[in-house]
Amino acid sequence: MSDVAKDLRTRLNALRKRVESAALGCNRATDEITLIAISKTHPTETLRAAIDLGIADLGENRVQEADAKITELGRKAARWHLVGHLQENKARRAVGLFDIIHSLDSISLAQRLERLCVSEGRDELPVLVQINLGGEERKTGTDPTELKPLLDAVAECRRLRLIGLMTLPPYSENAEDGRPFFKTLRELRDQLQSEGRFGGVSGELSMGMSHDFEVAIEEGATMIRVGTAIFGERS
């Protein structure tokens, strides 16, 4: 085993223990929490080592970078998640590359993805709507006040399947600062779920990163997006 793989195994084992104890601490089953390993900036060999260690879900934030890695490793090597903002001119490639898109944030992007699914022959594209709960101007994600029209538009798109909500709170060193955002996202999910917005199944909550996933799990996260705690610091 290479040094990269050994380091990865050590960090991954430690992370899995933390996920388990966070879940246990709030009476949740570990298997209802999907770990998405966020591999942006890391080379393809590192992703391959992660897959060998049992990672089934990999997340990238840029289409172009993901394209090279997914092409090399194979479309079926993992479940591929797009977690970064999707520019409309990259949408066609994204439809071909990713299993799940976490960053749907506008009506025009939804409509474009729908048209591209038709032209690319893709029957179903699972999406999460990204909500900007921090009100930060530079952040991507839809404003909560624009959520309903966006959801109505997504419902009109027959090939898009809304599976949940995603958020990225304003960065803070203190993990507890994320809690109110995670709680708000969960409440929104519960409300939309009761309206049947997720097709009668429960909606996913994509929230929590290396520094705050434990808090996110306590608040109901079903998909955590963890980069640094698995792969080490990004250069």
Ligand SMILES: *Cc1c(COP(=O)(O)O)cnc(C)c1O
């Ligand atoms: C980079 C990234 C993550 C992972 O961040 P870490 O702090 O390295 O765990 C999660 N979500 C998104 C959207 C990201 O861009």
